Amino acid sequence: MAENVRPGDALIMAGVLAASGTARLIESGAAGAEFREYAADIPLLSEAQISFSDCCIKAVSRGGVLRTLWDIKKETGLGFNVALSDIPARQETIEICERLDINPFYLEGDGAYIIVTGDEERVLDECGIRHIPAAVIGHMKAGAGEIVRSGEVSFIERPKKDPLEEYIRGVR
Numbered sequence: 001m002a003e004n005v006r007p008g009d010a011l012i013m014a015g016v017l018a019a020s021g022t023a024r025l026i027e028s029g030a031a032g033a034e035f036r037e038y039a040a041d042i043p044l045l046s047e048a049q050i051s052f053s054d055c056c057i058k059a060v061s062r063g064g065v066l067r068t069l070w071d072i073k074k075e076t077g078l079g080f081n082v083a084l085s086d087i088p089a090r091q092e093t094i095e096i097c098e099r100l101d102i103n104p105f106y107l108e109g110d111g112a113y114i115i116v117t118g119d120e121e122r123v124l125d126e127c128g129i130r131h132i133p134a135a136v137i138g139h140m141k142a143g144a145g146e147i148v149r150s151g152e153v154s155f156i157e158r159p160k161k162d163p164l165e166e167y168i169r170g171v172r
Helices: 021-029 033-041 062-075 089-101 120-129 164-168
Strands: 010-014 057-061 081-084 111-119 136-139 145-151 152-155
Touching: 010 062, 010 120, 021 033, 021 164, 033 089, 033 111, 057 062, 062 081, 062 111, 062 145, 111 120, 111 136, 120 136
Parallel strands: 081 145
Antiparallel strands: 010 111, 010 136, 057 111, 081 136, 145 152
16 A cells, blocks of 8 residues: 555545444444334445555454554555544434444444545546445645544544444443
């Protein structure tokens, strides 16, 4: 990944925040019965759907989108500026995470991808043609990884433990 990424490249999130983690919380019953019907509507993308030429693609998985951004920073040696409010999220995911006191940005995100590209218009157009939810969430830059939360800038922290397993095992 590192050799193809440059400052100024766009970070595009394809898919939605905490897709698989939300589905698993619903299926386990931890989210509450009122969310059962929502599980079937969560878009889980496959790698085949996200194949783009001249792009670096990183799957979001355990540890969520913030873990994936940390990994991109470590692999490229570059920083970024990412606005959490620009990350595509379903309202039901936010409600479930608030109810369970889970940070959705650290929740398992299989079925979503971060695409790093110098041609954001082309990738966004192709995602639109393929009916893939996608949005520019930030850009690569020299220096540190900056996260913008509610207008406040902070630096990305070391990845935290994905909270999903605690709920699935019934620890919380």
